[in-house]
Amino acid sequence: MRRILVTGGAGFIGSHFVRRLLREYSEYEVINVDKLTYAGNRDNLRDVEGEPRYRFVLGDICDRQLMDELVREVDAIVSLAAETHVDRSLLGADAFIRTDVHGTYVLLCAAREHGIERFVYVSTDEVYGEAPEGYSSSETDPLQPRNPYAASKAAADMLCLAFFASYGLPVVVSRGSNTLGPCQYPEKMIPLFVTNALRDEPLPLYGDGRQVRDWLFVEDHCEALDLLLHKGAVGEVYNVAADNYRHNIQVAEAILELLDKPHSLIRHVEDRPGHDRRYSLDWSKIRALGWAPRCGFDEALAKTVAWYGDNESWWQKARSGAYQEYYQRQYGWRLEAAARQEGEQ
Ligand code: NAD
Numbered sequence: 132m133r134r135i136l137v138t139g140g141a142g143f144i145g146s147h148f149v150r151r152l153l154r155e156y157s158e159y160e161v162i163n164v165d166k167l168t169y170a171g172n173r174d175n176l177r178d179v180e181g182e183p184r185y186r187f188v189l190g191d192i193c194d195r196q197l198m199d200e201l202v203r204e205v206d207a208i209v210s211l212a213a214e215t216h217v218d219r220s221l222l223g224a225d226a227f228i229r230t231d232v233h234g235t236y237v238l239l240c241a242a243r244e245h246g247i248e249r250f251v252y253v254s255t256d257e258v259y260g261e262a263p264e265g266y267s268s269s270e271t272d273p274l275q276p277r278n279p280y281a282a283s284k285a286a287a288d289m290l291c292l293a294f295f296a297s298y299g300l301p302v303v304v305s306r307g308s309n310t311l312g313p314c315q316y317p318e319k320m321i322p323l324f325v326t327n328a329l330r331d332e333p334l335p336l337y338g339d340g341r342q343v344r345d346w347l348f349v350e351d352h353c354e355a356l357d358l359l360l361h362k363g364a365v366g367e368v369y370n371v372a373a374d375n376y377r378h379n380i381q382v383a384e385a386i387l388e389l390l391d392k393p394h395s396l397i398r399h400v401e402d403r404p405g406h407d408r409r410y411s412l413d414w415s416k417i418r419a420l421g422w423a424p425r426c427g428f429d430e431a432l433a434k435t436v437a438w439y440g441d442n443e444s445w446w447q448k449a450r451s452g453a454y455q456e457y458y459q460r461q462y463g464w465r466l467e468a469a470a471r472q473e474g475e476q
Pocket residue numbers: 138139140141142143144145164165166167168169170171172190191192193210211212213214215216230234253254255256284306307308309310311315316
């Protein structure tokens with residue numbers, strides 16, 4: 132294996148993964164194809180732009196001709212390109228169906244046509260739907276996605292497995308848990324809350340804030356993807372998680388404490404519709420392959436908060452323009468209703 136095509140490498144996890152491949156494998160060449168949607172940012176990989184083993188291609192995974200050209204050149208594909216934010220999928224899912232479902236299908240067709248050694252599809256724990264208290268989803272569980280983002284990822288995940296069963300395409304699927312770290316677009320809870328707190332703005336916590344997520348540091352997630360690219364068994368699915376369970380309200384409070392800001396910045400706002408209460412994965416299968424996360428939650432959160440503190444121009448730019456329209460649409464009425472309720476009490 133020498134040439135790897137990474138899709139979505141200008142995004143959060145993708146940019147860390149591209150950097151990791153270039154750092155760990157001096158003989159590898161990496162092509163990063165990314166459409167640069169609102170979530171993609173070439174600044175995330177400025178430090179490797181001059182590296183001769185790295186090439187950035189501005190393009191859409193739905194473009195079959197371009198995917199044919201790129202896939203023909205490579206030995207393996209790691210597919211991260213996606214629309215990724217649940218709240219945006221609830222506002223309208225067209226782009227999710229187009230990129231996450233159809234785009235993955237286009238890539239699979241190109242991979243089948245040109246032949247590759249490995250196709251790693253980066254799926255998500257959301258495909259299982261919410262996990263009841265005390266239960267952890269395993270790879271053989273049925274998929275029961277409950278929001279449009281999760282459903283589009285589940286469709287793509289199953290298409291990948293179908294291409295293995297039908298055509299023997301050497302697919303490996305990862306289903307990862309909530310990931311945190313530097314360079315995450317400030318729409319997801321942690322970077323949104325950190326950047327709001329840095330601006331002394333309220334932290335809009337959905338519902339009672341007692342929902343549970345299992346937090347995985349981005350470098351650990353990338354190490355798992357690296358292992359699956361090289362050692363994952365074809366046709367297999369691997370859960371990737373960290374057992375770093377936290378209620379959302381605990382995360383919000385921890386962020387405020389790290390930044391020395393008051394807990395009164397937390398605003399309980401109207402919940403996300405169909406909000407999955409809890410995710411939990413049994414990740415013993417990838418553990419048996421030799422992976423375990425290295426970074427605990429407190430360390431991961433401290434590193435993440437410090438990065439946003441040190442990189443204000445990165446997130447101020449991300450929060451400008453169309454972000455403001457999205458923010459207003461998603462949070463304007465929620466925050467107004469919360470303020471009204473507070474006034475009435
Ligand atoms: P992100 O939103 O930060 O980045 C997605 C990237 O894909 C962006 O650079 C964007 O420009 C690109 N992209 C979008 N549509 C494209 C298209 N049609 N063609 C080419 N590029 C396109 O996402 P992320 O959080 O880094 O997630 C990466 C992958 O990991 C996704 O597939 C996501 O479903 C999965 N995942 C994410 C998490 C998490 O907590 N962030 C957890 C588990 C799995």
